[in-house]
Amino acid sequence: MAAESATPDQPRCMFPQTRALEVHLPAGFEVADTSRLIWLAKRAGFNTILLNCFRQGYTTFLSETMRAYGFPDQDPQFRGNDPVAPILAAARAESVKTYALVEGLCVGGAMGRRGPILRRRPEWGVRGRERLGRASNPPYLCPVNHDVRRFLGDLFHEILEGYSFQGLYVRHLHYPLEQPNQRAGFCCCDYCHRAVWHSLGVKLNEIPDDPDHPDRYNLTSWQGKQLTGLLRYLRLRAAKVSERSLVLAEAYLGYGDERLPPESFGYADGCSWAENRLAPIAVFRPLPGTCESDEGWIRRIIAMTQCALVMPVLSASPESKLTEILQRLAFEPVAGVVICEPYDLTAPPLTQLVRGPWREPSQIAEDQPAVSVCALLAETVKRLPPDDPVRAFLADVLRILEPLSGRWSATQRESLYENLLGLEERIADERIVLGNTTPAVLRNFRLARQLLRLMEAEL
Ligand SMILES: [Zn+2]
Numbered sequence: 001m002a003a004e005s006a007t008p009d010q011p012r013c014m015f016p017q018t019r020a021l022e023v024h025l026p027a028g029f030e031v032a033d034t035s036r037l038i039w040l041a042k043r044a045g046f047n048t049i050l051l052n053c054f055r056q057g058y059t060t061f062l063s064e065t066m067r068a069y070g071f072p073d074q075d076p077q078f079r080g081n082d083p084v085a086p087i088l089a090a091a092r093a094e095s096v097k098t099y100a101l102v103e104g105l106c107v108g109g110a111m112g113r114r115g116p117i118l119r120r121r122p123e124w125g126v127r128g129r130e131r132l133g134r135a136s137n138p139p140y141l142c143p144v145n146h147d148v149r150r151f152l153g154d155l156f157h158e159i160l161e162g163y164s165f166q167g168l169y170v171r172h173l174h175y176p177l178e179q180p181n182q183r184a185g186f187c188c189c190d191y192c193h194r195a196v197w198h199s200l201g202v203k204l205n206e207i208p209d210d211p212d213h214p215d216r217y218n219l220t221s222w223q224g225k226q227l228t229g230l231l232r233y234l235r236l237r238a239a240k241v242s243e244r245s246l247v248l249a250e251a252y253l254g255y256g257d258e259r260l261p262p263e264s265f266g267y268a269d270g271c272s273w274a275e276n277r278l279a280p281i282a283v284f285r286p287l288p289g290t291c292e293s294d295e296g297w298i299r300r301i302i303a304m305t306q307c308a309l310v311m312p313v314l315s316a317s318p319e320s321k322l323t324e325i326l327q328r329l330a331f332e333p334v335a336g337v338v339i340c341e342p343y344d345l346t347a348p349p350l351t352q353l354v355r356g357p358w359r360e361p362s363q364i365a366e367d368q369p370a371v372s373v374c375a376l377l378a379e380t381v382k383r384l385p386p387d388d389p390v391r392a393f394l395a396d397v398l399r400i401l402e403p404l405s406g407r408w409s410a411t412q413r414e415s416l417y418e419n420l421l422g423l424e425e426r427i428a429d430e431r432i433v434l435g436n437t438t439p440a441v442l443r444n445f446r447l448a449r450q451l452l453r454l455m456e457a458e459l
Contacts, residue, residue: 015379016372016447017362018281018311018336020048020169021343022101023087025060027077031086038090040345045358049091050101050169050338053084053159057107057115057139060084065158069151072116088163097364099169099248100159104152104230106172108139115139124148126176127189129205138176143230145191152230153237160241166367167246168238169283173227174251174266177288185263186223196222211261223267231278246280246366249273250313250338253284253304255296260287274308280366280454281335285313293321302332309335309366309450316343316350323349326357331439333446335365369451370408373416374398376444376451383437390423390432390441408455417452420445 021041041049053060058075061084067073091098105126108115118125118139124147126140141148156168178185186192188204196204200218207215231249238245251270254260262269265287274282282304286292292314304310312329316322316339326337343350365372377394384391397416401408408416424445426432434441 013371013375013378014361014363016335016365016375016451018048018365019046019358019362020050020099020311020336020338021046021345022050022052022338022340024052024055024341025078025083025087029078029081029083031081031083034083034086034090037345038087038094038096042094042096043354044345044350045354045361046096046339047362047364048097048099048166048336049087050099051084051087051165053100054102054155056103056109056113057117059155061159061162063155063158065151065155069154070120084163088165092164097166097367099167099246100156100163100165101169101171102156102159104170104173104234104249105141105143105148106139106176107141112137112139117141121147123190124151125189126187127192128178128185129188138178140172140176142187142189142191143173143175144187144195144226145189149230149233153233156234157237157241160238160245165245167244167248168234170231170234170247170249173231173249174268175223175227175263177264177266186219220262220267224262224269224272227268228273228278231273235278248281248283249279250283250285252287253297253300254287254290255294255300271304274304274310277308277453280309281311282308283311283313283338285340293325298325298328301329301334305333305446305450309447309454311336311338313338313340315340318344318348320349323352323356326353330357331443333443333450335447335450365447365451366454369455370401373448373451373455374401376448380441380444383440384434388434390434393419393423410456413452413455417449420449420452424449 023037023041038049058072059066060075060078061082062074064073088098107117114125124141124145125137126142128137143149159165160168175185175187193204196202196219199222200215202215207213207219210216231247235247238247249270251268251273252265253270254264270282270284273279284301284304286297290297292312301310301312311334314320314322314325314337322339339350363372363375377398381391381394381398401412401416423432424442427434427438427442
């Protein structure tokens with residue numbers, strides 16, 4: 001039987017789970033350190049690297065675009081070096097996929113330092129309202145300004161064209177969160193003044209602070225739409241380089257009984273991005289000051305898997321509960337996980353994962369969705385007893401679909417999606433009884449359905 005040959009032992013049929021590590025190269029990084037970095041990441045179980053290419057307004061590599069716009073063409077700490085190319089080569093040799101990690105709108109450093117872009121083009125920045133005689137102007141670009149959009153589009157185009165990245169991983173695609181209450185205000189730059197007057201017919205400086213005032217409410221939703229528009233634009237620019245370039249956008253995900261106001265997460269509505277499939281994978285991180293190991297947050301992550309492929313951003317500092325969280329998520333349909341800084345690849349918890357929650361090797365979920373779907377179905381076949389009717393159905397599906405891997409017709413995808421959904425419903429209300437394999441089968445089916453949707457979006 002074809003299904004029997006599709007065992008999870010074959011490399012192409014490993015369980016699909018993206019295990020991504022954020023990598024910021026340290027000052028003084030030598031090309032000779034490259035192999036060790038990739039080796040350590042691979043040894044810890046990672047199959048994906050998010051390599052910092054644009055941070056705090058500087059590029060890691062020598063950038064023509066930055067030069068053309070009159071900005072420094074490379075972060076001075078890497079001057080004379082191209083650390084990106086050797087990392088990509090080393091990662092390719094180890095079959096580790098690489099995304100370019102770019103900080104979208106945040107172009108400054110700690111303590112509000114503005115960075116080179118805003119020093120040269122202050123009119124591009126988000127402008128706070130005068131309050132108590134001082135304006136708060138955090139080091140963020142205004143997402144409404146079309147010159148900003150074009151600059152980011154040009155820069156990210158250059159990255160994708162010049163290097164063989166899987167795609168972009170965009171962070172800070174939101175308005176700045178303000179201290180101390182971590183809520184974003186709105187931008188009062190000249191560009192926004194004109195755009196708000198044009199779109200909403202009101203003067204920005206006359207909008208009251210009262211969040212329930214209709215003008216304020218309209219402005220809030222308008223700002224959210226600007227960020228969504230920027231994400232759409234960046235996706236289009238990436239697609240112009242290659243149809244295969246993916247754009248993953250990170251957003252904050254809050255939790256709690258009350259629905260959080262949009263300013264709490266910088267107006268970037270990651271949930272609606274996920275629901276509307278604006279990104280192939282919805283990547284969520286906890287709001288500043290909240291804890292990722294909190295059951296409330298984990299339940300929100302799981303809830304979002306109903307409508308999208310989802311990856312949480314987790315920390316691997318020594319005091320984090322990374323292992324426990326990964327074990328908690330083991331039977332939930334998350335597409336993978338992103339480990340953010342700070343971490344130590346030579347110390348727990350990262351050195352413990354391959355003996356614990358990452359004991360089984362994995363393949364990248366979104367890379368070849370058809371292969372991932374087949375791997376999930378084959379994994380389910382392996383779990384079910386030989387005379388089980390669900391197993392017989394899946395074996396048939398694998399026999400028909402596997403040889404066509406990646407070239408499934410819309411009808412085939414749609415019919416498999418509907419069949420998996422129907423089975424999920426019958427398993428969930430116990431019309432089909434699978435005993436203790438139930439959680440794994442439900443996880444596999446939901447993940448497979450989201451991957452089928454991803455294939456649809458790609459066509
Ligand atoms: Zn603005």
